[in-house]
Amino acid sequence: MQHVRTxxxxxxxxxxxxxxVSHSYGxxxxxxxxxFSIAPATFTVLLGLNGAGKTTLFSLISHLYDTRRGSxxxxxxxxxxxxxxxxxxxxxxxxxRTLDLDLSVHQNLSYHAALHGIGGREARQRIxxxxxxxxxxxxxxxxxxxxxxxxxRRIEIARALLHRPSLLLLDEATVGLDIQxxxxxxxxxxxxxxxxxxxxxxxxHLIDEVDDxxxxxxxxxxxxxxxxxxxxxxxxxxAGSIRDAFSRLSGIEAAGTxxxxx
Amino acid sequence: MSAPAMPxxxxxxxxxxxxxxxxxxxxxxxxxxxxxxxxxxxxxRERFISSLVRPLIWLFIFAAGFRQVLGVSIIxxxxxxxxxxVYITPGLCGMILLFSGMQSSLSxxxxxxxxxxxxxxxxxxxxxxxxxxxMLAGVSVSIAQVYAFLIVAWFWGxxxxxxxxxxxxxxxxxxxxxxxxxxMLLSSMIxxxxxxxxxxxxxxxxxxxxxxxxxxxxxxxxxxxxxxxxCLANPFTYAVELIRFAFxxxxxxxxxxxxxxxxxxxxxxxxxxxxxxxxLVTRKQDTGGxx
Numbered sequence: 001m002q003h004v005r006t007x008x009x010x011x012x013x014x015x016x017x018x019x020x021v022s023h024s025y026g027x028x029x030x031x032x033x034x035x036f037s038i039a040p041a042t043f044t045v046l047l048g049l050n051g052a053g054k055t056t057l058f059s060l061i062s063h064l065y066d067t068r069r070g071s072x073x074x075x076x077x078x079x080x081x082x083x084x085x086x087x088x089x090x091x092x093x094x095x096x097r098t099l100d101l102d103l104s105v106h107q108n109l110s111y112h113a114a115l116h117g118i119g120g121r122e123a124r125q126r127i128x129x130x131x132x133x134x135x136x137x138x139x140x141x142x143x144x145x146x147x148x149x150x151x152x153r154r155i156e157i158a159r160a161l162l163h164r165p166s167l168l169l170l171d172e173a174t175v176g177l178d179i180q181x182x183x184x185x186x187x188x189x190x191x192x193x194x195x196x197x198x199x200x201x202x203x204x205h206l207i208d209e210v211d212d213x214x215x216x217x218x219x220x221x222x223x224x225x226x227x228x229x230x231x232x233x234x235x236x237x238x239a240g241s242i243r244d245a246f247s248r249l250s251g252i253e254a255a256g257t258x259x260x261x262x
Numbered sequence: 263m264s265a266p267a268m269p270x271x272x273x274x275x276x277x278x279x280x281x282x283x284x285x286x287x288x289x290x291x292x293x294x295x296x297x298x299x300x301x302x303x304x305x306x307r308e309r310f311i312s313s314l315v316r317p318l319i320w321l322f323i324f325a326a327g328f329r330q331v332l333g334v335s336i337i338x339x340x341x342x343x344x345x346x347x348v349y350i351t352p353g354l355c356g357m358i359l360l361f362s363g364m365q366s367s368l369s370x371x372x373x374x375x376x377x378x379x380x381x382x383x384x385x386x387x388x389x390x391x392x393x394x395x396x397m398l399a400g401v402s403v404s405i406a407q408v409y410a411f412l413i414v415a416w417f418w419g420x421x422x423x424x425x426x427x428x429x430x431x432x433x434x435x436x437x438x439x440x441x442x443x444x445x446m447l448l449s450s451m452i453x454x455x456x457x458x459x460x461x462x463x464x465x466x467x468x469x470x471x472x473x474x475x476x477x478x479x480x481x482x483x484x485x486x487x488x489x490x491x492x493c494l495a496n497p498f499t500y501a502v503e504l505i506r507f508a509f510x511x512x513x514x515x516x517x518x519x520x521x522x523x524x525x526x527x528x529x530x531x532x533x534x535x536x537x538x539x540x541x542l543v544t545r546k547q548d549t550g551g552x553x
Contacts, residue, residue: 115294117287
């Protein structure tokens with residue numbers, strides 16, 4: 001049985017639709033009634049300080065946790081009821097490093113390809129092409145352990161794209177990287193949105209990763225406090241810039257704004 | 263970074279239609295999971311050596327020392343008196359499977375702590391299939407270790423009937439499945455890697471010693487009827503007996519039933535434990551992030 005929510009004629013199915021989602025760890029609430037959707041081929045920044053609920057939300061979207069209250073749909077497929085169909089359409093870069101350090105780049109990527117039913121020559125071709133895209137051509141046989149933090153991230157991005165997802169989730173993908181690596185990774189992801197029509201949900205607490213044309217979703221202690229285009233969020237919050245808007249929305253004073261930068 | 267040029271462009275804003283998963287895709291997934299486990303094992307040479315040294319110490323030193331003390335009468339499947347080394351060899355095969363099964367449990371806890379487990383769990387294949395694949399991967403590695411041990415034992419003069427090396431394979435497979443399934447279930451309950459020491463004390467050692475791996479059950483019954491009952495309640499007892507009889511081309515039906523039943527039970531419990539809607543894992547673990 002397909003769990004696809006059909007829209008009316010002319011309506012576009014959202015790449016991601018989060019509807020009234022709440023989650024708690026025991027008695028400790030982590031997300032409370034969060035709703036937003038992101039359109040295909042858009043770059044949406046999920047902003048929130050540490051503990052805001054970003055990683056919990058990612059775990060729900062990727063079905064590591066079950067959505068007990070509310071619903072999450074990826075291109076119309078309910079993550080709880082049709083998780084296979086939903087997960088085929090999403091590529092995920094987790095906050096923690098998830099490469100197997102004992103294996104080579106090729107072995108890591110082949111493993112992921114197999115987990116999506118892609119094998120043999122097709123997997124090899126896709127791996128070679130994606131290593132070009134993430135600017136690491138010919139590095140198939142390097143041990144994952146020998147890569148720098150930025151290079152590992154690029155490999156993880158290539159891995160997330162291997163099964164040709166239409167939605168890419170990146171959870172604090174640039175944490176711990178130098179400025180050059182961060183800029184390179186961000187530019188690659190933005191390019192994918194433009195050229196390949198991939199929808200991106202980019203979770204971060206670094207405000208300088210937000211562009212004026214982006215959509216933003218701001219979480220604060222598990223509550224959604226703002227959503228929309230950057231200009232709209234700035235205007236409705238009464239701030240002069242997205243940095244100020246994020247500070248106000250997150251409840252941090254001027255002294256705390258250092259956290260918003262790398 | 264270079265300009266992206268995806269190998270097969272995603273069609274604009276229209277979600278790509280995916281081919282329905284068929285048997286071929288499932289087999290690719292299974293092969294990928296097994297291959298990764300084998301590669302990891304090959305990269306961890308110390309793990310291979312220690313898995314081999316442990317039973318060999320028992321065979322070379324313990325069995326030689328206790329040969330005169332622990333006499334073994336003629337009990338099925340043996341038709342003649344056998345050397346003590348011959349008697350404990352099936353138990354040592356079981357020990358390898360037991361340690362290996364628990365090792366794969368440790369590996370799952372490690373994977374979960376390091377985040378590698380997430381890459382498995384976000385695969386679009388059904389969760390039960392992913393866990394069974396992981397279990398088959400663990401069993402493949404275990405069986406390779408058992409045969410490596412049997413080769414060394416053969417050169418030491420501990421030999422089973424030639425056909426026994428073939429007939430024991432299904433018994434090793436089933437016993438390995440049971441112990442890997444148990445390991446998987448335990449891994450869902452272990453919150454931190456450090457807690458694994460408890461598995462050694464509460465599962466591996468009692469499981470191994472309260473079984474006919476080192477001494478026949480009739481001797482245990484003579485020594486302590488209570489201990490004998492504990493041995494009979496221990497699934498590892500039946501794994502050892504299944505292997506012992508299989509070496510001589512025989513099937514010990516009670517053992518077969520218990521091992522098969524426990525495999526299904528442990529596996530079902532592990533699948534439930536790893537199910538995000540019902541499982542223990544997601545309730546206990548955070549996802550490693552701080553957002």
